[in-house]
Amino acid sequence: MTTDIEVERRVADWLEEGPLEPAGWAVDDAIRTAVATPRRRNRTYGSRTMRWIWAGAAVVAAVIAIAVIRPFSATGPGALSSASLPPSVAPSPSAAAEPGLIGSWIARVPDNTVGVLPGHWTLTFNSVELLYRNPGGASFGQRVTYDGDELTLVADDCPTGTGQGHYRWAVAGTTLSLTLIADPSTCRSTILGSSPFEPAQP
Amino acid sequence: MDLELIRRAQRGDTVAYEELARQVAPRLFRVAFRIARDADAAQDAMQQALIAMWRGLPSLRDVDAFEAWTWRLITNAATTELRRSHGRAGSIRLLRLDDDAEEELRAPVEPTRAVGERDELERAFARLTPEQRAVVVLRYYVGLSLDEIADALRIPYGTAASRMHYGMRALRAAIEAADAAAAEVHSA
Numbered sequence: 001m002t003t004d005i006e007v008e009r010r011v012a013d014w015l016e017e018g019p020l021e022p023a024g025w026a027v028d029d030a031i032r033t034a035v036a037t038p039r040r041r042n043r044t045y046g047s048r049t050m051r052w053i054w055a056g057a058a059v060v061a062a063v064i065a066i067a068v069i070r071p072f073s074a075t076g077p078g079a080l081s082s083a084s085l086p087p088s089v090a091p092s093p094s095a096a097a098e099p100g101l102i103g104s105w106i107a108r109v110p111d112n113t114v115g116v117l118p119g120h121w122t123l124t125f126n127s128v129e130l131l132y133r134n135p136g137g138a139s140f141g142q143r144v145t146y147d148g149d150e151l152t153l154v155a156d157d158c159p160t161g162t163g164q165g166h167y168r169w170a171v172a173g174t175t176l177s178l179t180l181i182a183d184p185s186t187c188r189s190t191i192l193g194s195s196p197f198e199p200a201q202p
Numbered sequence: 203m204d205l206e207l208i209r210r211a212q213r214g215d216t217v218a219y220e221e222l223a224r225q226v227a228p229r230l231f232r233v234a235f236r237i238a239r240d241a242d243a244a245q246d247a248m249q250q251a252l253i254a255m256w257r258g259l260p261s262l263r264d265v266d267a268f269e270a271w272t273w274r275l276i277t278n279a280a281t282t283e284l285r286r287s288h289g290r291a292g293s294i295r296l297l298r299l300d301d302d303a304e305e306e307l308r309a310p311v312e313p314t315r316a317v318g319e320r321d322e323l324e325r326a327f328a329r330l331t332p333e334q335r336a337v338v339v340l341r342y343y344v345g346l347s348l349d350e351i352a353d354a355l356r357i358p359y360g361t362a363a364s365r366m367h368y369g370m371r372a373l374r375a376a377i378e379a380a381d382a383a384a385a386e387v388h389s390a
Binding site for chain 1: 320
């Protein structure tokens with residue numbers, strides 16, 4: 001009969017075995033994704049403060065409602081504060097994740113006639129979501145699914161057309177190319193079509 | 203743990219958060235690996251926990267409770283990953299091999315005890331529920347008391363004790379089975 005202490009010691013010894021350090025890129029990716037993620041509200045405020053917060057939230061909600069209508073627009077409130085789909089879903093890596101694509105990429109969207117804000121856009125791909133950061137610093141996200149070298153994005157709210165977007169991706173050296181397969185959203189195709197994308201600095 | 207660093211991260215200081223995340227990531231990963239017994243699932247859980255840490259920090263009222271809070275985050279993430287990884291057993295995941303740590307991660311563990319006992323423990327541990335695994339790891343790897351585990355996981359003491367009891371009962375049986383097998387070999 002093995003004593004309790006002996007069992008505990010042997011279990012503890014067994015648990016000591018195993019890797020000690022995560023891969024550096026995994027920590028980097030988590031930090032990069034985290035700081036691009038909205039935070040929860042601090043619940044320690046007093047009631048008076050909460051009233052102001054709720055009032056502020058109502059104003060923000062109104063602004064977001066406008067932004068949802070024209071998230072990519074260069075004109076109107078949505079141009080600099082768009083947040084049509086806040087990236088509230090934490091990445092949840094799956095078997096479909098494409099490691100070559102995962103990470104942040106940047107490209108300059110040129111002047112255009114579809115209303116997309118020109119300037120540098122950052123795209124951050126994780127296993128479930130594509131996060132956009134526009135030249136004004138506003139972020140929003142869209143769900144993405146991968147199938148080999150193709151990806152599918154959910155319907156967005158581009159004024160010129162909505163529906164799922166299908167693209168082919170390729171990483172050559174340090175550049176990412178996104179090739180349009182089909183996308184009724186000219187807003188999105190204007191951004192994603194601004195290939196090649198370069199790795200964005202964290 | 204640097205409490206001022208935690209407070210700065212709470213206020214939204216991304217530099218402080220990054221430093222804090224880099225400090226806690228290794229221990230979160232180690233605990234996640236011990237619960238999930240899978241390096242990929244452990245890294246995924248660590249990432250989930252780091253993101254949850256950023257999102258939840260403003261709601262953490264007592265910075266002294268930061269460490270216990272991170273045990274809860276990583277336990278929740280690891281048990282979730284464990285359930286998810288059961289659903290994708292057999293799949294092949296591509297790995298980015300651009301980091302020295304990756305090599306260490308994939309290196310076989312140096313055998314420090316009888317293979318038979320380790321195999322028995324692995325098999326027994328695999329049959330435990332994710333919650334039982336978490337309690338065993340927090341007790342015998344992290345070194346928390348049952349009170350501290352119950353507090354960290356926000357479960358009643360009796361629940362923690364029950365999970366520990368069933369978990370250790372299975373592991374004891376594994377050790378005794380390995381001992382019996384070893385004795386049989388010696389006597390043959």
